[in-house]
Amino acid sequence: MKTRRALVTGGAGFLGSHLCDGLLGEGYRVVAADNLLTGSLGNIEHLRNDSRFEFVQKDVCYPGEWGTLDLDYVLHFASPASPVDYAEHGIETLRVGSYGTFEALETARRSGAKFMMASTSECYGDPAVHPQTETYWGNVNPIGPRSVYDEAKRFSEAVTMAYHRYHQVDTRIVRIFNTYGPRMQINDGRVIPNFMWQALRGENLTVYGDGSQTRSFCYVSDEVDGILRLAGSSGLESGHEPVNIGNPTEFTILDCARKVIATTGSRSQIKFEGLPQDDPKQRRPDISKAKRLLGWEPKVELESGLKLSLEYFRRAVAEKGKEKRA
Numbered sequence: 255m256k257t258r259r260a261l262v263t264g265g266a267g268f269l270g271s272h273l274c275d276g277l278l279g280e281g282y283r284v285v286a287a288d289n290l291l292t293g294s295l296g297n298i299e300h301l302r303n304d305s306r307f308e309f310v311q312k313d314v315c316y317p318g319e320w321g322t323l324d325l326d327y328v329l330h331f332a333s334p335a336s337p338v339d340y341a342e343h344g345i346e347t348l349r350v351g352s353y354g355t356f357e358a359l360e361t362a363r364r365s366g367a368k369f370m371m372a373s374t375s376e377c378y379g380d381p382a383v384h385p386q387t388e389t390y391w392g393n394v395n396p397i398g399p400r401s402v403y404d405e406a407k408r409f410s411e412a413v414t415m416a417y418h419r420y421h422q423v424d425t426r427i428v429r430i431f432n433t434y435g436p437r438m439q440i441n442d443g444r445v446i447p448n449f450m451w452q453a454l455r456g457e458n459l460t461v462y463g464d465g466s467q468t469r470s471f472c473y474v475s476d477e478v479d480g481i482l483r484l485a486g487s488s489g490l491e492s493g494h495e496p497v498n499i500g501n502p503t504e505f506t507i508l509d510c511a512r513k514v515i516a517t518t519g520s521r522s523q524i525k526f527e528g529l530p531q532d533d534p535k536q537r538r539p540d541i542s543k544a545k546r547l548l549g550w551e552p553k554v555e556l557e558s559g560l561k562l563s564l565e566y567f568r569r570a571v572a573e574k575g576k577e578k579r580a
């Protein structure tokens with residue numbers, strides 16, 4: 255049987271690198287394209303000697319070569335994703351969501367490859383509907399500080415649907431909700447790395463507002479399993495339209511802080527600070543569609559996921575500490 259070949263844009267990032275592992279596990283040959291804006295070679299170091307894997311350092315907003323492979327699948331995961339990263343790289347975020355999505359889709363169209371776009375729960379903004387179903391159109395501030403990310407992703411979804419409608423590209427859109435696990439950047443402003451960083455250094459954990467705002471957290475192995483099932487699906491009812499993949503179990507931010515303190519065995523306390531602008535009060539995926547179409551639901555509970563991630567975060571905190579002292 256012919257070996258299938260996949261391009262993962264953003265393949266040196268947190269999710270992209272786990273996706274490369276997952277695709278290799280499914281027997282694909284994989285090329286990862288990444289400009290290392292927020293990702294790192296460390297995330298794909300373990301694949302360096304795998305002959306089925308290729309890395310191309312490249313800004314995906316520009317046309318060009320994608321390594322030596324003919325492609326069966328293009329998975330477009332390149333984009334700054336954490337609030338700290340997209341605040342710092344606002345223009346780059348808008349560019350990769352627009353020009354980058356066009357380039358990735360053109361690549362898929364030319365190769366006759368399937369295409370998947372990594373979208374986000376941020377498309378729902380500060381949602382007025384709870385939990386969020388895929389049919390909810392969202393409540394996004396188009397000019398606020400988060401709009402560089404939210405609107406880039408909404409545009410990226412629109413381009414993806416247009417390539418499906420006008421060029422018959424076989425597309426999938428995955429709306430990813432908060433995912434955590436090994437290879438996350440330690441100080442990227444996302445809830446779990448932030449809390450881990452503070453707890454492992456014995457600092458007090460910062461909770462914004464009164465901590466009653468809720469989030470749901472999906473462990474990375476569950477997320478990648480859902481993404482791969484969606485990527486591999488065919489002939490699905492409304493399969494080209496977005497599918498939520500995330501963990502629907504909801505925790506308050508305060509609960510989450512307490513769980514991190516318990517997992518790390520830290521003596522840290524919790525401190526409260528003002529809420530940032532446009533911080534969503536509630537976020538929880540309705541995953542009925544993923545259950546129905548893909549037979550998927552997450553398996554790893556927050557306590558277990560935190561334990562599975564602890565060793566990685568310990569190392570990351572120690573390395574960051576060394577960098578800071580140097």
Ligand SMILES: NC(=O)c1ccc[n+]([C@@H]2O[C@H](COP(=O)([O-])OP(=O)(O)OC[C@H]3O[C@@H](n4cnc5c(N)ncnc54)[C@H](O)[C@@H]3O)[C@@H](O)[C@H]2O)c1
Nearest residue numbers: 264266267268269289290291292293313314332333335433
């Ligand atoms: N992690 C989550 O919880 C989450 C939630 C929702 C959506 N997503 C989406 O999943 C994707 C991956 O997110 P992540 O958490 O792994 O973030 P990440 O920052 O770890 O990975 C993104 C990767 O894209 C690369 N990149 C950015 N701009 C690029 C460009 N112009 N050309 C080439 N490479 C570029 C970065 O260097 C990085 O390696 C993103 O599209 C993000 O929007 C992630």
